[in-house]
Structure formats: C-alpha cells, structure tokens
Amino acid sequence: METLLLTPTEENLLLAARALADGQLVGMPTETVYGLGADALNEAAVRSIFAAKGRPADNPLIVHVPSVEAAEPLCYIDERSRRVMAHFCPGPLTLLLPKKPIVPDVVNAGLPSVAIRIPSHPIARRLLELSGVPVAAPSANTSGKPSPTTARHVYDDLAGKLHSIVDGGECQVGLESTVLDMTREVPTVLRPGGITPDMLLAVLDEVQVADSVLRPLQKGEKALSPGMLYKHYAPKGMLSLVKGERFNVEKLIRRLYAESADMGKTVQVLAFEEHLSGYEGLNVKCIGSLAAPETVAHSLFATLRQADAEGIDVLYSEVLPPEGVGLAVMNRLSRAAGFRTLDADEEANA
Numbered sequence: 454m455e456t457l458l459l460t461p462t463e464e465n466l467l468l469a470a471r472a473l474a475d476g477q478l479v480g481m482p483t484e485t486v487y488g489l490g491a492d493a494l495n496e497a498a499v500r501s502i503f504a505a506k507g508r509p510a511d512n513p514l515i516v517h518v519p520s521v522e523a524a525e526p527l528c529y530i531d532e533r534s535r536r537v538m539a540h541f542c543p544g545p546l547t548l549l550l551p552k553k554p555i556v557p558d559v560v561n562a563g564l565p566s567v568a569i570r571i572p573s574h575p576i577a578r579r580l581l582e583l584s585g586v587p588v589a590a591p592s593a594n595t596s597g598k599p600s601p602t603t604a605r606h607v608y609d610d611l612a613g614k615l616h617s618i619v620d621g622g623e624c625q626v627g628l629e630s631t632v633l634d635m636t637r638e639v640p641t642v643l644r645p646g647g648i649t650p651d652m653l654l655a656v657l658d659e660v661q662v663a664d665s666v667l668r669p670l671q672k673g674e675k676a677l678s679p680g681m682l683y684k685h686y687a688p689k690g691m692l693s694l695v696k697g698e699r700f701n702v703e704k705l706i707r708r709l710y711a712e713s714a715d716m717g718k719t720v721q722v723l724a725f726e727e728h729l730s731g732y733e734g735l736n737v738k739c740i741g742s743l744a745a746p747e748t749v750a751h752s753l754f755a756t757l758r759q760a761d762a763e764g765i766d767v768l769y770s771e772v773l774p775p776e777g778v779g780l781a782v783m784n785r786l787s788r789a790a791g792f793r794t795l796d797a798d799e800e801a802n803a
C-alpha cells in the first residue's frame with residue numbers, strides 16, 4: 454500500500470475520514486503525539502492497528518471522540534467523571550471509564566474499562582467529526598520506539614502499513630496524554646502527562662499516582678495499565694540517566710563520555726539549556742529548559758529519534774525533578790533508559 458502524506462485541507466480531511474469509516478488506518482496529529490487511528494467499532498480495522506505497530510494484543514487502545522456526547526454510547530459517565538471532562542476535555546487527558554457492550558473486546562483487551570479521549574487538536578477534531586466513528590488510536594510508532602511528534606516520524610515507522618498520514622506539523626505537548634483511572638474509588642493517574650495531578654485537584658477531592666510510574670514493575674506484579682509492562686520509548690543507543698548535584702553530574706558525564714569515546718563509540722550528552730556550558734567540547738544536545746519542563750516534554754521524543762538518525766551508540770542524560778510535567782518527562786525518560794540511573798553524588802564521595 455502506498456501511504457499518502459496529506460496536508461490538512463478540508464478535501465484531504467474528507468478523504469482521510471472516508472478511509473477511517475471504511476476500515477482503513479490513518480495517521481493523525483493530536484496535541485500530544487501522532488495517533489494511528491481506525492474505526493473502534495470495526496474489529497478487523499482495530500486488529501490491523503496491532504499488526505501495523507507490532508503491538509501485543511493485551512495492551513488496550515484509547516478511543517478518540519470529538520465530544521462528551523459522542524462518548525455516551527461507549528461508556529458509563531458518572532457525575533464525578535463529567536466534572537473532570539467538563540474541565541479538561543478537549544485536552545491531553547484520557548479517562549478510564551466502565552465500558553458499554555458496543556465496544557469490541559479487541560479495543561480494550563477484554564478489560565471492564567475503556568479509555569476515552571477528546572483531543573483538542575483542531576485537525577484531529579475535524580477528522581473525528583467528518584469520519585462519524587469513534588477512533589481507536591495508539592501512538593503511531595512501531596511498538597517500543599519513541600512516540601511520533603511529526604508526520605515524518607510516523608512515515609519513518611509505518612509507511613506502507615496505513616492509508617494516509619495527515620500532516621499537522623509538530624505536536625505541541627510532545628508526550629502522550631495523562632491516563633486517569635476513574636473506575637477506582639480514588640481517581641488514579643496510571644500514566645502522567647500534560648495534565649498534572651495538581652491540576653486535577655481543581656475538580657477532584659483526591660488524586661492518586663500509581664507508584665509504578667517511576668519504577669520498573671516487579672516480577673509477577675500486575676500492571677494497572679498494560680502499556681507500562683513493556684520496554685518503551687527506547688532509542689537504539691544505550692541511554693543512561695545521571696542524577697545528583699549539578700557539578701557532580703557534569704564531572705561524571707565528562708568521565709563516562711571520555712571512556713565511551715575511547716572505546717570508539719559515538720556519544721551524546723542530553724543536557725538542559727542552563728547547563729550546556731558545562732559540556733563544552735562534547736557532542737551535547739539541548740533537551741529544553743530545566744526551569745520549564747514543558748519544553749523538555751515537547752522535544753524529548755524527537756531528540757531520541759534524532760539520536761538514532763545520527764547513529765549515536767551511547768547517551769548520557771541529565772534528569773529533572775519528578776514534579777508537575779517533570780513527572781511525565783521522568784516517567785518516559787526512565788523507561789527509555791531501561792531504568793539505568795547513575796548517582797553522581799555517590800560517585801563523587803566514593
């Protein structure tokens with residue numbers, strides 16, 4: 454199949470919407486990352502999403518709709534969830550809600566809940582309206598790779614496996630939506646994102662964050678969100694995170710960089726704008742501002758993909774405090790590094 458790269462004209466959106474309603478796969482921009490969409494009520498179409506991504510069938514998909522009204526046939530929405538939706542939807546938030554029978558099991562891996570998201574991206578919204586179907590869409594990357602934040606990323610991973618990709622430019626948030634489980638007594642963030650727990654407290658009395666957000670699952674532990682089981686977001690090169698006091702971090706990274714370079718490896722440092730001067734003379738990439746974690750979120754996946762394109766063998770990254778949007782950044786960065794974290798302060802005192 455030749456994959457069409459579409460500019461988002463009304464005519465092209467109609468073409469893509471028809472393909473969706475027809476059971477085909479379409480890459481679509483959202484405010485978080487690009488999605489690989491298919492008609493959520495068409496089992497065969499949904500199966501082809503899993504095939505195209507190489508995604509395990511037990512990892513459920515998010516269903517995208519243009520409005521709360523369009524979500525009603527798919528799930529039960531109580532008063533508390535309605536409040537959350539009224540405040541944050543459309544936007545980068547996904548709610549787990551009790552599912553109605555119309556949703557085929559293939560969408561949500563047979564779980565009692567279904568994930569619902571109302572994106573705010575105008576192109577996604579128009580596409581959803583025109584297609585007239587609820588759209589199941591995971592991130593449009595090959596399973597395990599960093600999520601795509603440009604149409605080009607989608608093309609690089611999936612060309613030939615989908616009908617078309619609508620090009621909406623760079624995604625604004627850059628990390629996937631916050632996944633909030635509303636089926637529990639205390640609403641629980643299973644995947645942190647642009648909507649932070651603090652923000653959610655504006656309309657909820659209590660919010661919990663799943664404690665697996667910043668650590669690997671233990672052997673035998675059941676994943677609350679099956680997506681957390683898998684190695685994720687990883688670049689091809691070996692990424693390690695380095696934490697500690699700023700000058701200890703610089704010192705350790707400089708030493709490890711030299712060791713790797715001596716072994717003939719291509720090395721790259723991922724550092725905050727504020728710290729770039731500490732890595733003069735090294736191959737260093739700015740990952741945004743420490744003072745503005747949303748800038749790190751915005752460019753993280755693109756930076757990891759770029760490292761792959763440059764053939765980087767070894768990467769060392771600075772870390773930021775897991776607070777606010779920083780929690781979402783550290784959730785993805787930790788997984789991208791396979792939880793390899795070096796403590797520069799310990800090293801300095803050794």
Ligand code: TXA
Nearest residue numbers: 485487488513514566567568591592629630678679680
């Ligand atoms: O921002 C986003 O959420 C993007 C855009 C395209 O909307 N989509 C996205 O989908 O990130 P995906 O499939 O890459 O991630 C969905 C996550 C997975 O970790 C999955 O396990 C979890 O949501 N999930 C979906 N339905 C679930 C359910 N019923 N119960 C628990 N976890 C669920």
Ligand code: MG
Nearest residue numbers: 591592600629
């Ligand atoms: Mg994904």
